[in-house]
Amino acid sequence: MLGWMGKFRALFLLGSLALVLSGCGKENLTALVPKGYGAESSMDLIILTTVIMLFVFAVVMVIYVITLIRFRKKKGQEDYIPKQVEGNQTLETVWTVIPILLLIIIAVPTVLATFDLADETDAKDSININVTGNQYWWHFDYAGEEIQTSQDLYIPVGEKVYLNMLSSDVIHSLWVPSLSGKMDVNPENENTMYIEAYEEGVYWGKCAEFCGPSHSLMDFKIVVVSPEEYETWIADMQNVDPEQEPQDTVALEGQALFEENNCMACHAIGSSPVATGPNLTNFGDRSRLAGIKELTKDNLVDWLQDPETIKPGNKMTGKYPALSDEDADAIAEYLLQLQPSDITPESAGN
Ligand code: HEC
Ligand SMILES: [Cu+2]
Secondary structure, three states: OOOHHHHHHHHHHHHHHHHHHOOOOOOOOOOOOOOEHHHHHHHHHHHHHHHHHHHHHHHHHHHHHHHHHHOOOOOOOOOOOOOOOOOOHHHHHHHHHHHHHHHHHHHHHHHHHHHHHHOOOOHHHOEEEEEEEEOOEEEEEEOOOOEEEEOEEEEEOOOOEEEEEEEOOOOEEEEOOOOOOOEEEOOOOOEEEEEOEOOOEEEEEEEOOOOOOOHHHOOEEEEEEOHHHHHHHHHHHHOOOOOOOOOOHHHHHHHHHHHHOOHHHOOOOOOOOOOOOOOOOOHHHOOEEOOOEEOOHHHHHHHHHOHHHHOOOOOOOOOOOOOOHHHHHHHHHHHHOOOOOOOOOOOOOO
């Protein structure tokens, strides 16, 4: 058994741990600062339930402390046996009815919010994006726009954007805590949810369903821009000519090596729906490599030579010839200049 010092220490440790852990998390990656409709309605429910729980806690504690003090065993009354009471209909009714009322107060808004968030009546008139979850990256197909992209999802601020989601392998779950709740992404049966962002900015997303060794590295972003910027971005993406030759000679060589080394079997540049690997049309505009690493040339060369150490279990490892330093360098040069748009996560505030 712990002595009181031990108990104090354990309590102190738990307290500090709670304090330190509560500092975890990034800005724009927290459900507690909602920046979108779904996140806001979850937050309202979190506040409601917390207030009710605190109320119950306070009432129980007050009764507990009063009982503890008033009904202590008193000096000189060691042998005193208090009146033995059994059953009390009024009390029992009260402590049955009150919890029922409290649960109804929680249940009604929860059920209403659930139906509200599942309402898809205006889906046809809204922006629809087909989302595919893959072991360990996300693909976005802009229905009707002939645009394919991966990793970064661009959407306009203040508009409902419907995500129609399927997985190409195992079950994933799409979660952008600042904007909305989670939704499972299954290999069969399309799941739909909508996102409506209130503020421009870059919001971080996570896979919220364990899906393999690199599950925790399956990060992505939602880039929320003004409606005009969104139109510009769409046009920029549509204007990409995948065959266009880069000016730079190293990049030009990289382009040839990209074709020679089987990269195109999995990676499309432009609107081709090939999506065994991430679409690279605007790869140079991304701020992250493979969703997680800072996008620098060094990191990219490391990735091309050995993706396995960066993302264990990824589906690219071993599927193309080993690349020499020069070849990897040239391909990196080529990929980094794929920057079709001025609208990027950086311009959106990341
Ligand atoms: C068998 C299919 C396949 C082949 C072949 C392949 N890749 Fe990949 N590649 C992938 C997959 C899958 C990913 C996503 C890995 C992850 O994040 O889990 C990926 C990721 C990448 C990324 C990061 C993309 C991003 O959005 O950040 C780059 C860059 C890349 N590959 C370049 C190449 C190059 C260059 C080649 C040829 C030398 C190549 N790949 C060959 C499947 C492939
Ligand atoms: Cu996943």
